[in-house]
């Protein structure tokens with residue numbers, strides 16, 4: 090059963106000339122410069138952007154296309170949620186209550202909760218059930234303009250269950266007509282059958298590297314490989330072992346790095362040319378320099394920071410000074426960030442982390458695309474890209490990061506089709 094999802098292939102085509110759009114600086118790259126304050130046009134043909142520029146100069150070749158009047162709407166590229174754990178069974182409201190009673194994330198994990206409690210629920214669920222659970226989560230993100238999303242495994246921690254998560258992620262992308270990038274996060278936590286055993290962590294890391302990753306990669310299910318490098322998860326040496334296995338298969342890496350402590354994971358990841366290092370509250374100056382040199386994106390996850398009532402801020406000023414691109418994501422997961430609004434994350438990145446509004450907007454578009462290796466297709470309104478953009482019912486771009494829980498009714502062009510009103 091495919092669950093009750095409307096086929097997105099029936100959404101109307103966006104092919105045509107989109108007129109009267111208000112560009113957002115830095116998120117548009119026009120073929121012919123658009124004068125400051127002027128309205129602009131985007132031409133879509135065959136599901137891709139063919140031309141971007143001022144209204145008055147649309148090339149004659151496109152004159153016969155249908156026209157869509159943007160009525161002056163502020164228009165951004167489709168949003169990109171570059172770090173999620175969207176596919177899982179169960180939920181963890183009980184841990185929310187435990188933390189309210191004073192327990193820390195690490196204490197909850199050590200008490201048998203945390204990631205492994207989601208592992209139990211995910212292993213019990215079948216593929217169709219996981220799909221049905223994840224679909225409404227995805228729909229909430231899509232309704233707010235998300236056009237590309239990363240979905241990690243990491244709640245299966247055994248080949249068949251990791252496969253199940255990644256297959257569901259891919260099915261979601263097909264059913265909803267959204268770009269899904271799948272990340273294998275087999276090294277997320279020690280599965281219960283290895284926990285407490287001497288050498289268990291090394292044995293499981295070997296399994297991840299020698300069996301799980303090669304099998305899933307051979308099935309074409311892995312776009313990137315991630316590890317949770319932390320005191321309560323995997324060591325630096327185990328992380329490097331996983332990175333080596335990924336390198337052997339030619340798959341790019343990313344890392345859950347320096348969330349609770351400075352493990353030096355970011356510098357290691359940068360040495361492996363990582364797409365991104367994520368969380369990074371405890372990132373050091375060395376880590377920043379290594380990321381800058383490697384072109385690695387810093388992914389900020391204010392939802393997890395907020396939920397865990399963290400007080401150790403990521404080094405934003407130093408990242409900014411070094412010129413490391415900063416992305417912002419939901420980190421949607423049932424434990425530390427049950428968040429389903431990327432705009433709310435943009436708000437929290439500004440309010441909690443002191444990003445500027447333009448930084449936050451680039452963080453949920455251009456830089457997020459780069460964190461997924463999608464910089465040539467997503468995250469910017471420009472010719473040659475797939476047609477992914479959003480017309481917002483707001484008076485100025487800053488409103489996208491300003492409202493708390495506004496849920497704006499926007500017109501969304503995703504994969505060349507029109508969604509929303």
Ligand code: NIG
Nearest residue numbers: 204317345393420422424425
């Ligand atoms: O990104 N930090 C590790 N992984 C997730 C949390 C997963 C969980 O608690 O279920 C994160 O925050």
Ligand code: FE
Nearest residue numbers: 172174345420
């Ligand atoms: Fe995460």
